[in-house]
Amino acid sequence: MALDSSSVPTAAPSKLVKAATSETRIARLTLIVVALGFVVLFLLLPLATVFIEAFRNGPVEFATTLRDPETFSAIRLTLIVAAIAVPLNLVFGVAAAWAIAKFEFKGKAFLTTLIDLPFSVSPVISGLVFVLLFGANSALGPFLQKYGIHILFAVPGLVLATVFVTFPFVARELIPLMQEQGTSDEEAALSLGATGWQTFWHVTLPNIKWGLLYGVLLCNARAMGEFGAVSVVSGHIRGQTNTMPLQVEILYNEYNFVAAFAVATVLALLALVTLVLKTALELRYSDEIAASRRH
């Protein structure tokens, strides 16, 4: 064979044709740099700023701002609202996902769209809806006033707004999962004599528990961090109806930067704890999660 050996490099065994899906070194490097750059610029840097600003005057100042009664009340209120809203949405979400995934009925497509409504509507509008519904000038207003029921500018209003905004998280997570799993597991349980509740506890719930957990964690993160809808219904009464995000805004507007960022760190920490929890669970139970997704 008269091949020009200079133009055809003799390929060493290790330099065989690369696999079809593997990229060149440059392409890989570029992708990694771009992705990392984005993460640093848009996620890590802002987060770091929050912590740096909070500790600008040292840890003592940080601690005292958090011990401020109004701030403390905001933290407490946020936890209370989340503690009510998340379980409610857990129940609603499971019920809605169950209905949509396992039954055929008229208006199913409409219900599915309705569940997405809170995602597509601006949170401010969501809050305003409740003002229009329960406010003094609304149809329900005089009735509520007469019996001394406080919904707006009180905890019930905050819970309602939060439930509304965070409604889709659990349902959205579960619907595709339950649709994919179908109804044959449930039918099998029923055919073996299990009651509806037994079927739910022993068959359906174990099948959806990971999806449910993700849904709840996301729902919780949003419930604690919600600003827009809550801002409209809260009335910003200091020490009473201010949640953490609202407290951050107030403090910031008062040029009390250290306090504002200190509260923000607490909020960020709650989010980080959620994230760490999720990752830890994924690592701990990765085998089980993988097993429950195939089959």
Added chain:
Amino acid sequence: MEVRVQNIRKEFGRFPALDDVSLDIRSGELIALLGPSGSGKTTLLRLIAGLESPTDGTIFFGAEDASRKSVQQRNIGFVFQHYALFRHMTVLDNVSFGLKVRPSSRRPPAAEIRRRALDLLELVQLSGLEKRYPAQLSGGQRQRVALARAMAVEPNVLLLDEPFGALDAQVRKELRRWLREIHDRTGHTTVFVTHDQEEALELADRVVVMSKGAIEQVGTPDEIYDQPVSPFVYGFIGQSNCLNVTLSRGEIWLEDRPIGLRAANEPDGAATLYFRPHDIELIDGCGGCLAGLVTASRRVAGTRHLELDLGKAHPSVEIELPPERASSTDHTRVAFRPTKWKLFRKDGDVAAAPQLVEAPASELARTGT
């Protein structure tokens, strides 16, 4: 337990999946519901189970009206097409599930449940795998777990939906024989759905052939194969040829030639002739026969299949011969006559059929029944 299905009708929306179906299933019988997809066989199975409720009609378990009972009350064992094993439970937990969920008044003690589940796993030859999860089992093993789970509740009737559909051919054959053994040993009344005729004919005591939401024929595998009562069954079960023929004065004609078959008491007119590829005899010299040019010849295991062209107006006909017999017909024109056949009039009614016993080959014409 015997199961009687009476005048069952099931509609999904406005589409009838089953139309006035009646069926008697005898106690201890292994019966197959056979039909193409969309024939309503799975719907019938799910109606017996109580997973669907009929639009109209009744289902009796013994003397009891089961159609008023929920699926839980009917005490059936159902094996799903894709097994529907509980993936987060071990094999042992899967099998004992049906006993564990019983109300405490009817629930056996835990040790008893465990013993029974282990016994069943031994019956289905899965001893030692009780701690595995379904994902760690092969398809055939999952199928057997599903069967053990269904049998654990001591069901009135065992219902299997395409039990071997998802398995490869080798495992399927093995499991088929094994299911027959299990059935003979336990004696459960068993109904299974299949679209595989070989499976139905080999395994079942009786076969129910279904088409378009109705039962076409119920009978033993021999009856179904040898005496099909409708063109559908003739065409669906086994190989068959069909030819458009005319009747004239008791003789069957293909276009302008008599083919040497007689249907004595039949009125004149058009009909369709059905016969199986192996139910033919070759004839030397044609004075009343079917004759065609050999267009293809294939050797399949112990027989030779010849494809014949009887003329442009007719679909090609396939006949089967012993290979040595086929090689002696080295000429390309073959004359033959069906030895077993059946005529259906245009509206699908049975018109005429000869006796199914083999008659002497010399007999030229056969009278229809």
